[in-house]
Amino acid sequence: MSGPRDPALRSRWVxxxxxxxxxxxxxxxxxxxxxxxxxxxxxxxxGVDEAVQREAAANLQVHVRHSWRGSRMRVSRRARRVARTVRSRLPRSFPGARRTTEI
Incomplete structure (x- = not known):
């Protein structure tokens, strides 16, 4: 945690x-x-040490990069699920429908 430890001083600092x-x-x-x-x-x-601030900023950047990767995967997973649902609800004769069969 960066910043002063005292809660009153910390709130003024923030x-x-x-x-x-x-x-x-x-x-x-x-x-x-x-x-x-x-x-x-x-x-x-x-009285906040600059080395502590730099370390906190470096940790924040690593966290942001990691969370971006996770959210990209969540969006990709959701897009695949939506495409699967749409394909299953198309009429049988529509190209790209899951239930299309060749006779």
């Missing part, structure tokens, strides 16, 4: 980081360098 992100985030028209330096200044003010 609130300040969110305000900083709202003001400086690149998606809201800010600059990337100013965003990162502003977050680092907030972390320094609350």
């Amino acid at each position: 609130r300040q980081r969110r305000r900083t992100a709202a003001a400086h985030h690149p998606d809201r028209g800010g600059d990337t360098e100013s965003y990162l330096s502003a977050l680092a200044a907030v972390d320094r003010a609350f």
Whole structure:
């Protein structure tokens, strides 16, 4: 867990980081360098170690990559299930229907 351990201090730290992100985030028209330096200044003010922050960010990236792979598999599985259902509900004479037989 990154950030201060004290719950009261941690809530102030989270609130300040969110305000900083709202003001400086690149998606809201800010600059990337100013965003990162502003977050680092907030972390320094609350005594958060930068090495801990970097480790937490690295763990987050690994988790995101892993969850993307799982969701891709879930979507693929769901698409196959839907295609199978559609094929089984087509009329017998329709090309691609599962029940099509040649006489």
